[in-house]
Amino acid sequence: MEGMDGHGGQAREQALRELGRGLWATIICFVIGAAAGTAVLWGAARPFAGDGSVIIPAAAIAGIIAAGAFVTSTLMHRRGETGPMPPWQAVVSDLSSVALTLAFAAVTGLGVLLAGEVLAAGLHGLELPPLGGGVLVGVASAVGGRPAFRAGIRLRTRDIAGLLSGFLVIGTLFAMITATDPGWWERNFSQLGIGAGAWAFNGTLIIAGLLVATVGSYLGRDLHRMLGDDALPRIAGVVAAWAASGAALAAVGLLPIDTLRPVHTIAAIAAVVLLVLAAVLTASAMPEAPGLLRAVTVGLVVLVAVSAALAMARVYSVTVLESIVTGLALLWLSTLVQVVGVLAPDASRPSARRSPLR
Numbered sequence: 501m502e503g504m505d506g507h508g509g510q511a512r513e514q515a516l517r518e519l520g521r522g523l524w525a526t527i528i529c530f531v532i533g534a535a536a537g538t539a540v541l542w543g544a545a546r547p548f549a550g551d552g553s554v555i556i557p558a559a560a561i562a563g564i565i566a567a568g569a570f571v572t573s574t575l576m577h578r579r580g581e582t583g584p585m586p587p588w589q590a591v592v593s594d595l596s597s598v599a600l601t602l603a604f605a606a607v608t609g610l611g612v613l614l615a616g617e618v619l620a621a622g623l624h625g626l627e628l629p630p631l632g633g634g635v636l637v638g639v640a641s642a643v644g645g646r647p648a649f650r651a652g653i654r655l656r657t658r659d660i661a662g663l664l665s666g667f668l669v670i671g672t673l674f675a676m677i678t679a680t681d682p683g684w685w686e687r688n689f690s691q692l693g694i695g696a697g698a699w700a701f702n703g704t705l706i707i708a709g710l711l712v713a714t715v716g717s718y719l720g721r722d723l724h725r726m727l728g729d730d731a732l733p734r735i736a737g738v739v740a741a742w743a744a745s746g747a748a749l750a751a752v753g754l755l756p757i758d759t760l761r762p763v764h765t766i767a768a769i770a771a772v773v774l775l776v777l778a779a780v781l782t783a784s785a786m787p788e789a790p791g792l793l794r795a796v797t798v799g800l801v802v803l804v805a806v807s808a809a810l811a812m813a814r815v816y817s818v819t820v821l822e823s824i825v826t827g828l829a830l831l832w833l834s835t836l837v838q839v840v841g842v843l844a845p846d847a848s849r850p851s852a853r854r855s856p857l858r
């Protein structure tokens with residue numbers, strides 16, 4: 501009992517230290533954001549929305565601060581994690597961290613822009629002086645910086661999956677609100693990537709592609725912690741499938757439908773097919789996975805196939821099909837990362853092999 505109490509006390513102390521650091525990070529993000537916002541907005545009062553809006557600089561500053569908070573936390577808490585790893589494993593870890601840094605900046609910036617679009621409807625005519633605008637930027641920076649800092653302390657696969665889901669929702673909603681064609685939904689989501697505001701939807705797909713690949717990287721990390729070096733060739737196939745799916749999704753954003761329709765369509769189909777393949781390979785690579793996960797994976801494949809067949813039969817539109825497939829994929833991913841979180845050890849596991857393929 502004494503050992504258990506001691507272990508529990510240590511866990512509480514560590515949790516309190518992390519909570520304290522998170523609070524300090526929030527305060528520091530607010531102060532830096534408020535100071536930077538006041539400096540950038542110095543001069544005449546600016547409108548909350550419209551031309552010269554305070555929201556655009558607020559989104560940019562908050563995004564940069566969120567990225568900085570994640571990098572700072574990573575260096576503070578996981579600086580030596582890649583030291584014992586072979587070069588290939590360290591490179592994969594570092595690339596994942598770079599992708600997450602970009603993702604935290606993007607999700608924070610788009611989140612501020614989306615909130616600004618929503619609030620603008622009820623704050624018509626509001627103007628903010630430099631100090632007021634600076635405080636607004638500080639609040640946005642604190643809201644974005646806190647979760648980014650916490651992620652750097654102990655980053656789990658389910659955190660990245662949650663970031664991916666939230667980013668897709670925020671980016672798509674912002675693209676819908678700012679769409680130049682109100683009838684986009686009559687055709688497909690790719691119509692949001694056309695026109696003056698196309699950057700929002702296309703940029704969302706590009707960053708989401710990076711996050712999909714990063715999810716695969718962290719799933720590979722968890723599978724390696726579970727199965728060891730002997731399973732590396734099989735794990736490499738899983739990671740490659742996720743990376744290919746993410747690359748295809750990013751290609752959908754890089755190749756707009758209005759200029760490169762055939763290639764855009766091929767990339768969109770490839771993203772779905774590769775994601776289903778990644779799901780099957782991931783579930784197959786987990787020998788201790790509960791039967792429910794395998795059943796859910798089979799159900800995902802069947803439902804995607806049935807949904808595609810119904811769309812081809814014109815029972816509903818392509819937009820509905822895309823919504824169904826995305827929703828099913830995110831639900832499956834949520835189930836997967838919860839199972840992995842239970843089965844995978846928390847401790848880092850450096851590989852003893854010079855290559856993941858042999």
